Amino acid sequence: MSLKPHIIILPRREENLMAVLKCHTRGVVIDVMKDLIKGITEWIKVTKKGKEEWDLSSKNFNIGDLSTLSLEAFESLIPFLQSVGIYCLDIDIYGTEDYTPDYVYDSVLVNELDLEEN
DSSP: OOEEEEEEEEEETTTTEEEEEEEEEESOOSOHHHHHHHHHHHHHHHOHHHHHHHHHTTSOOOHHHHHTOOHHHHHHHHHHHHHTTEEEEEEEEEEOTTOOTTOOTTOOOSOHHHHSOO
């Protein structure tokens, strides 16, 4: 069975910040985030490293914490992610000081008035 790519964008409400989560899954996955939560919950529940990361996050382990895990911690998490069908997890965090709510994904990038002939 081949791996299926997924990209999930997770905005941070209080700031102009977003996480882009990329992973691959085997077979049909209905909800990548639910499976991610299931794998991380089990990792925290049964491993010392998972419990340490849970405590370090003040019991608020989120995408920011996941994106900054040490190599040792991340390697201990991998089997738990794979057990729920998540492979090749990668997270990028993006932010900008120049964000403006006046422009969105669907903003037209052409000034139609400048296209009109005089």
